[in-house]
Amino acid sequence: MTTNEFLFGAMPYLVFGMAVAVTFFRWKLHPFSVSSLSSQLLESRRLYWGSIPFHWGLSTILVGHLAALAVPQGFRWWNGVPIRLYLLEVTGLALAIWAAVGIAVLVWRRWSTPRIRAVTKPMDMVVLGIVAVQIVTGIWIAVGYRWGSYWGTSVFVPYFRSLFSLHPQPEFIEPLPFVLKLHAFSFFVFVAAFPFSRLVHILSLPLGYTTRPWQRVVRMNRDPGGYHGSSKEVQNR
Amino acid sequence: MKVRAQMSMLFHLDKCIGCHTCSVACKNLWTDRKGAEYMWWNNVETRPGTGYPTGWEDQDHYKGGWHRDDKGRLKLTLHSKAGGLGKLFYNPSLPELDDYYDPFTFKYGDLFSAPEADQQVTAVPISKITGKEMKIESGPNWDDDLGGSDTFARNDISMEGVDDAVRAQMEELERVVFNYLPRICNHCLNPACVGACPSGAIYKRGEDGVVLVNEDKCRGWRMCVAACPYKKVYYNWTTGKSEKCILCFPRMETGQAPACAHSCVGRIRYMGVLLYDADKIADMTTMPEDELLDAHLGMILDPYDPEVVRAAEASGIDAPWIDAARRSPVYKFVKEWGMALPLHPEYRTGAMMFYIPPMSPVVSTIENDLVKLDLPDEREDFELLEQLDKARLPIQYLANLFSIGDQEPIRKILRIMLSIRTFKRRQSLDGGDIDAATIAMLERAGLTVNEAEDIYRLTTIPTIEDRFVFPPYHREMAIEELNDPLAHKGETGLGYIQPAHRGP
Numbered sequence: 001m002t003t004n005e006f007l008f009g010a011m012p013y014l015v016f017g018m019a020v021a022v023t024f025f026r027w028k029l030h031p032f033s034v035s036s037l038s039s040q041l042l043e044s045r046r047l048y049w050g051s052i053p054f055h056w057g058l059s060t061i062l063v064g065h066l067a068a069l070a071v072p073q074g075f076r077w078w079n080g081v082p083i084r085l086y087l088l089e090v091t092g093l094a095l096a097i098w099a100a101v102g103i104a105v106l107v108w109r110r111w112s113t114p115r116i117r118a119v120t121k122p123m124d125m126v127v128l129g130i131v132a133v134q135i136v137t138g139i140w141i142a143v144g145y146r147w148g149s150y151w152g153t154s155v156f157v158p159y160f161r162s163l164f165s166l167h168p169q170p171e172f173i174e175p176l177p178f179v180l181k182l183h184a185f186s187f188f189v190f191v192a193a194f195p196f197s198r199l200v201h202i203l204s205l206p207l208g209y210t211t212r213p214w215q216r217v218v219r220m221n222r223d224p225g226g227y228h229g230s231s232k233e234v235q236n237r
Numbered sequence: 238m239k240v241r242a243q244m245s246m247l248f249h250l251d252k253c254i255g256c257h258t259c260s261v262a263c264k265n266l267w268t269d270r271k272g273a274e275y276m277w278w279n280n281v282e283t284r285p286g287t288g289y290p291t292g293w294e295d296q297d298h299y300k301g302g303w304h305r306d307d308k309g310r311l312k313l314t315l316h317s318k319a320g321g322l323g324k325l326f327y328n329p330s331l332p333e334l335d336d337y338y339d340p341f342t343f344k345y346g347d348l349f350s351a352p353e354a355d356q357q358v359t360a361v362p363i364s365k366i367t368g369k370e371m372k373i374e375s376g377p378n379w380d381d382d383l384g385g386s387d388t389f390a391r392n393d394i395s396m397e398g399v400d401d402a403v404r405a406q407m408e409e410l411e412r413v414v415f416n417y418l419p420r421i422c423n424h425c426l427n428p429a430c431v432g433a434c435p436s437g438a439i440y441k442r443g444e445d446g447v448v449l450v451n452e453d454k455c456r457g458w459r460m461c462v463a464a465c466p467y468k469k470v471y472y473n474w475t476t477g478k479s480e481k482c483i484l485c486f487p488r489m490e491t492g493q494a495p496a497c498a499h500s501c502v503g504r505i506r507y508m509g510v511l512l513y514d515a516d517k518i519a520d521m522t523t524m525p526e527d528e529l530l531d532a533h534l535g536m537i538l539d540p541y542d543p544e545v546v547r548a549a550e551a552s553g554i555d556a557p558w559i560d561a562a563r564r565s566p567v568y569k570f571v572k573e574w575g576m577a578l579p580l581h582p583e584y585r586t587g588a589m590m591f592y593i594p595p596m597s598p599v600v601s602t603i604e605n606d607l608v609k610l611d612l613p614d615e616r617e618d619f620e621l622l623e624q625l626d627k628a629r630l631p632i633q634y635l636a637n638l639f640s641i642g643d644q645e646p647i648r649k650i651l652r653i654m655l656s657i658r659t660f661k662r663r664q665s666l667d668g669g670d671i672d673a674a675t676i677a678m679l680e681r682a683g684l685t686v687n688e689a690e691d692i693y694r695l696t697t698i699p700t701i702e703d704r705f706v707f708p709p710y711h712r713e714m715a716i717e718e719l720n721d722p723l724a725h726k727g728e729t730g731l732g733y734i735q736p737a738h739r740g741p
Contacts, residue, residue, distance in 0.1 A: 031453035035477030037739065038457050042366070042474055044333050055326040114367045119474060121739065204456040206435035210318045214432040219443035
């Protein structure tokens with residue numbers, strides 16, 4: 001097995017498998033450890049300039065990547081007209097730079113605010129580092145290897161689809177420049193870090209909130225022979 | 238009719254001396270942990286004052302509670318549901334740590350280890366968050382007795398609408414009359430924290446109405462902190478979870494009063510069951526402001542009414558609970574005697590803790606419109622009864638706290654209290670003869686002699702069984718006997734099986 005085959009053929013399965021298993025057990029056995037770990041209580045102003053660009057910029061780009069993976073034909077059609085290609089690329093680049101500004105503020109905030117330093121764990125910096133590498137390499141690719149939204153659909157999309165179809169074809173990645181490899185590799189590192197870090201909070205995006213009733217009333221489950229006496233009571237629960 | 242039971246606490250503010258024993262008892266039991274140092278699930282505020290966290294009543298700033306929109310519908314002030322999701326990454330209405338205070342301790346070790354010197358050794362304050370030396374700039378009761386400054390009284394939002402002259406008097410440190418306002422979670426009928434929680438982690442317990450955070454489901458989106466108009470949900474900065482007053486449910490389930498109530502030296506706190514009609518919550522919360530207080534108090538059902546009893550049994554409330562509701566001192570004060578009001582009912586959360594407003598100082602008369610502190614012999618009766626507007630604690634101020642600015646409910650309660658005071662004074666100091674004038678005075682306040690006696694007894698000489706009437710929870714089978722409370726004290730709290738470590 002060559003290095004390329006290991007990194008882009010075997011490792012994706014290792015990290016995804018680990019991420020799914022560990023996240024599942026963490027969710028089930030240690031739900032208390034799952035939190036966004038917000039530090040807004042301790043520092044608010046810098047968070048405003050960091051968190052909003054970081055989260056919105058990055059999540060929009062993530063949705064874009066997933067969309068390209070799901071409907072590459074749509075991207076090819078859209079990019080058939082040059083002006084639309086430029087529009088897409090400029091939007092993507094702007095979002096990436098916005099997210100980069102955000103993460104820079106967040107790193108600076110973690111480093112320079114005593115209260116935030118006090119609650120910072122090594123894993124927080126690791127996560128910021130991994131995401132920073134992804135953002136920087138992404139911007140590098142957008143600027144240096146134009147136009148990614150066009151050629152990406154014929155390089156990365158078939159590669160990822162080969163992973164999903166359980167016939168990995170790491171040879172798609174083999175001839176690519178180093179930055180592109182790093183961008184893909186850092187994603188697998190991200191997935192590897194996912195279950196062991198605060199990144200799991202991504203999964204708790206509370207979409208259910210939009211449909212649930214405003215109020216929640218919960219009664220303890222009561223076994224008929226247990227407490228609160230009469231059987232009539234129990235029937236009524 | 239859907240009857241539910243609610244454990245409710247009543248605060249007799251006229252008896253509160255502002256000693257903070259309740260706060261300390263609560264702190265020792267529940268929030269003596271890393272990440273929770275700054276939390277005071279129970280706190281006592283000097284009024285007039287700005288409270289804790291500073292200016293918590295300013296809902297233009299904090300966006301707490303609910304409001305009624307132009308079409309008469311109930312809206313969460315903090316956000317719409319979609320808008321709430323949009324603010325996950327940054328919540329502009331969240332109080333910051335400095336709105337509470339930076340929790341501190343002192344370098345006590347220096348007192349022993351400092352080298353010999355000419356100066357006295359001092360213990361330097363250090364922050365409990367950063368561990369670094371700090372300057373203490375505020376605390377949980379920084380405005381205690383106004384802390385020697387008129388700033389706190391001047392910035393009290395509830396002073397709105399108080400007459401300018403009275404206001405000026407209230408801001409004069411030498412003349413101001415304090416009262417103390419102990420506050421815990423109100424365990425509301427329509428809690429804004431529950432409505433705001435994106436994860437659905439907060440819930441109201443069906444059997445006794447205690448509002449709790451399921452910390453396994455909490456994801457630290459911290460909307461509850463901003464949405465609670467009383468600022469009684471707190472964000473633990475080390476575990477990344479929200480926490481709040483649990484009404485000491487492990488104590489109540491074993492028949493003990495909550496720590497704050499049990500430790501109260503002034504014995505101002507009463508606890509008991511109230512029955513309410515859950516079907517009426519929606520109507521009550523959307524009432525126009527002038528009918529809101531009546532609707533709020535109207536939620537509470539009469540436990541002697543056969544129809545209520547039938548509905549309660551159908552809703553799964555058993556006989557001992559209904560019996561406890563009949564003996565409830567809270568029910569007596571709130572409904573039978575109409576002496577207690579909720580705090581800021583205009584927040585529309587249906588607060589279920591009740592307050593008896595305080596009277597002005599005992600020994601005072603009014604001469605030439607000025608309050609005198611000495612009582613001449615010939616003036617045995619308290620003139621205040623007939624001249625409530627002259628009370629040194631302005632009626633309007635109390636009305637802003639407890640009755641949405643409506644003075645009448647406050648006047649009615651003060652008349653009851655003052656007439657009972659006069660009645661007992663005549664009875665015990667003037668030879669015990671109750672003349673027709675005294676009975677007429679009581680009648681003007683809406684009381685019979687027997688009622689006056691009952692109120693006097695429950696106010697001044699109640700036993701612990703009179704003050705705390707707990708229904709049997711029968712939780713002896715459910716208590717986690719294997720947990721050592723002392724082992725758990727330094728951790729997240731009883732009932733949690735995870736250590737309170739910050740997640741990675």
